[in-house]
Amino acid sequence: xxxxxxxxxxxxxxxxxxxxxxxxxxxxxxxxxxxxxxxxxxxxxxxxxxxxxxxxxxxxxxxxxxxxxxxxxxxxxxxxxxxxxxxxxxxxxxxxxxxxxxxxxxxxxxxxxxxxxxxxxxxxxxxxxxxxxxxxxxxxxxxxxxxxxxxxxxx
Amino acid sequence: xxxxxxxxxxxxxxxxxxxxxxxxxxxxxxxxxxxxxxxxxxxxxxxxxxxxxxxxxxxxxxxxxxxxxxxxxxxxxxxxxxxxxxxxxxxxxxxxxxxxxxxxxxxxxxxxxxxxxxxxxxxxxxxxxxxxxxxxxxxxxxxxxxxxxxxxxxxxxxxxx
Numbered sequence: 323x324x325x326x327x328x329x330x331x332x333x334x335x336x337x338x339x340x341x342x343x344x345x346x347x348x349x350x351x352x353x354x355x356x357x358x359x360x361x362x363x364x365x366x367x368x369x370x371x372x373x374x375x376x377x378x379x380x381x382x383x384x385x386x387x388x389x390x391x392x393x394x395x396x397x398x399x400x401x402x403x404x405x406x407x408x409x410x411x412x413x414x415x416x417x418x419x420x421x422x423x424x425x426x427x428x429x430x431x432x433x434x435x436x437x438x439x440x441x442x443x444x445x446x447x448x449x450x451x452x453x454x455x456x457x458x459x460x461x462x463x464x465x466x467x468x469x470x471x472x473x474x475x476x477x
Numbered sequence: 478x479x480x481x482x483x484x485x486x487x488x489x490x491x492x493x494x495x496x497x498x499x500x501x502x503x504x505x506x507x508x509x510x511x512x513x514x515x516x517x518x519x520x521x522x523x524x525x526x527x528x529x530x531x532x533x534x535x536x537x538x539x540x541x542x543x544x545x546x547x548x549x550x551x552x553x554x555x556x557x558x559x560x561x562x563x564x565x566x567x568x569x570x571x572x573x574x575x576x577x578x579x580x581x582x583x584x585x586x587x588x589x590x591x592x593x594x595x596x597x598x599x600x601x602x603x604x605x606x607x608x609x610x611x612x613x614x615x616x617x618x619x620x621x622x623x624x625x626x627x628x629x630x631x632x633x634x635x636x637x638x
Contacts, residue, residue, distance in 0.1 A: 328571075329628050333596050335570035336577055339563060341496035341507050345488065348511050349481060352518030356478055 479523050488514060491528060494598035495535050497563055501581075501589055502536075502543035509538045532594065532608045572631065580630040588623030591616050 445453035492510060499506035513534040517527070524530035563581070564574030581589050590609055594600045602620070606613045 329631070330596065330624065332571040333577065333592075333627070336564040336572060336574055336597070337570075338493040338497040338597055339561075339565055341492050341510060343488065343492055343496075343507055343511055345485075348488065348514055349485065351511070351515045352484055353481070355515045355519035 478521060479518055484514065484518055487517075487527065487531070491531060491598070495531060497597050498532060498590070498593050499535050499539040499542075500563055501586065501593060502539040503546055505542050505546075506539065509535055509542055512538055526604075526607075529600070529604045529607050532598065532600065532604075536590075536608060576631065580627050583630060584623050584626055587611075588619045588626065591620045592623045592627070595620055 442454065445455075447453075495510045495513065496506045499509045503509060513531055516534055517524075517531060561578075562574040563578045564570075566574055581592070584592070587609070591605055594605045594608065595602070600608065602613050602616045605616045609616065611619075
């Protein structure tokens with residue numbers, strides 16, 4: 323029988339029975355296990371997101387807020403005229419003579435019917451009925467044209 | 478993730494030692510070892526110290542499997558008499574494999590575990606302490622006590638031959 327020191331060496335000399343491991347089956351299952359881990363991570367992540375979103379979805383569907391008008395304060399600068407101190411109204415002034423082109427002024431002494439009508443029309447357009455003359459304009463005398471001098475017999 | 482080549486190398490190198498280690502607690506040692514390797518393949522990240530991790534997983538699963546077996550039948554009471562040899566017959570050793578198996582089964586479980594891990598799995602006492610969850614000095618003490626008990630038991634067998 324071996325001694326104490328030799329006992330250890332003798333025991334080491336014993337070869338364990340080879341395990342009846344199905345190597346191919348083991349490698350196949352190991353490969354499945356390694357891939358199943360990755361799929362499980364995704365499944366866990368999706369599950370957590372679904373669990374986190376479910377109460378929020380239910381709450382939003384049940385407590386749907388009514389649309390409310392938004393209250394806004396808009397500051398607009400005041401354009402209202404400031405009240406002026408009370409002043410007596412000035413007496414109405416007679417209508418001012420409108421600007422007339424120089425060729426229609428009375429200084430030129432043009433009293434043809436067309437010019438008179440034109441003046442009246444402009445006055446009404448500017449001043450209204452107040453622009454009409456108080457009395458009709460006097461008829462413009464039509465002077466007969468001077469006969470042409472007879473010069474034929476002189477040549 | 479562990480490559481298939483690394484896993485295959487681990488199976489070839491540590492499969493027999495792991496199976497012998499698992500046989501201390503259960504009769505389905507191969508299944509326990511295979512489950513441990515499959516679990517290792519699914520580990521992310523890979524454990525830093527793979528070999529002690531494997532022995533730790535095998536230990537836990539073998540103990541669970543042994544408990545399940547004892548619930549089904551009185552495995553432990555009949556194990557010593559009916560257990561097949563843990564060692565290859567005709568090996569080049571001064572001790573018979575069947576005798577060594579019986580002597581190991583007669584040891585207290587903690588001594589048998591440490592002797593198995595040190596002699597046939599080549600784990601250091603630091604690694605054994607991590608696997609068995611004891612201190613290094615305790616592992617040393619149990620190893621010495623187990624070796625002394627084996628010597629005594631094998632001497633008895635030697636005298637009876």
